[in-house]
Amino acid sequence: MSSTSTTFPSRRAASSTSADAPLPQPSTSVSASASRATSAVFTLFEGNYHLGAAALFNSLYAAGFRGPCYAGVRGDAPQWTTRRADGSHGFETADGFSVHIIPLQSEHHLTNVKPLIFQRLWANECANIPALFYFDPDIVVKRSWTYFEAWVQHGVALVQDVNSTMPPDHPTRCAWADFAAGAGYQVRRPVAHYYNGGFVGARREHLPFFDAWADLLRHAESRGAAALGAFSQRNDAPPFIRFPDQDTLNMAVMCTDVPVSTVGNAEMDFTAGGTLMSHAMGRPKPWARSYLQRAASGIAPANADKLFWQAAGVGPIHAFAPSILRRQRRRLALASALGRLYRRT
Structure with a gap:
């Protein structure tokens, strides 16, 4: 990496940033919603992904979540936020729902600061909040928030990826074990599935999981793994890291004994039958898709498309x-009708 690249701070420095750290100085004030909340949420976005984040926040509100949401943002704050007296940007309702913008300057892909945000929030803004959840900004929540808070009582909450089968003796997993050993971690348990990094939920007692995840990401950076920014669907060199944040998340599952509680990939609407959340796959995202053009090509709107536009119009x-x-x-209605008549095989 070049000398101008942002590097990950050490675990010891995770709660207070240095000049080359990817996170800004934490706020010293605690919002009213955070002072009485039992859980908090954060997401990360840049560019037009603020449209997805708005739908995510609306879906959380509809699910009954009340408390602080934090958004790590590279670039300008969304227009749906307001500038506060202290210069920060955010959004709040009278019944305890709030959004707080955290400006990010990292040159890394934003997904690669997830474990650092967990560490930073629990050390600062969410010091008194027991449960913390990350959602990608292209997710819409479908289930009551009480379910999510109950879920993390049993361990770090994870959802299987679309291609989830990955047995303990998978050659990539074996290469990951060697890679993790170089960072001082040993395999602690056999793991048979691969988990999606678009959602992670946990309680404060699970913090060692995020310490390990951050350590493994730093180790990947030191090895030059995809420069922690450029994703490669095909990486034929050990340790076969294609998605740095997601692969090291899965390594942390292997290499810690922190309890986890996992569900199948239907719970992101990757297959039918899920009830928890809907994760929009591929690009363009729902807010940028030409539905009629896609329908003419045999691609009908997915459930994630319908739920996105529902959440976008219902909420604060x-x-x-x-x-x-x-x-x-x-x-959407016309594209869905066309999709019933003409579908790509």
Whole structure:
């Protein structure tokens, strides 16, 4: 990496940033919603992904979540936030729901600061909040929030990826074991599945899991693994790291004895039957898709598309004009009808 690249701070420095750290100085104030919350949520985004984050936050509100949401943002704060007296940006409702923008300057892909955000929030803004959840900004929550809070009582909450089968003796997993040993970690348990990094939930007592995850990401950086930014679907050199944040998340599952509680990939709507959340796969994302053009190519709208536009229009955050919501819903309905007649095989 070049001399201008941002590097990960050591575990000891995770709660207070240095000049080359990817996180800004933590806020010294605690919001009213954080002072009485039992859980908090964070996400990470840049560019037009703020539209996805708005739908995520609306879905959390509809699910009954009340408390602070934190958004690590590279670039300008979304227009649906307001500038506060202290110069920060955010959004709040009268009944205890709030969003707080954390500006990020990291040159890394934003997904690679997830474990650092867990560490930083529990050390600072969420010091008195027992449960913390990360969601990608292209996820919509479907289940009551009480379910999520109960889930993490049993361990770090994870969802299997779309391609989830990965037995303990898988050659990639064996290469990961060798890689982790170089960072001082040994395999602690056999793991048969691969988990998606788009959602992680935990309680404070699970913090050693995130320490390990951050250590393994730093080790990947020191090895030049995809420069922790450029994803490669095909990496034929050991340790076969294709997605640094997600692969090292899965290494942390292998190399810690922190309890985990996992569900199948239907719970992200990767297959039918899920009830927890819907994760929009691929690109473009729902807010940027041309549904009629896709339908003409035999690609019908997915459940994630329908749930996104539902959440975008119902909730406290209004990221779209009503006319756009009406137009997109009409196009979704027409594209769905076309999809019943013509579907790519």
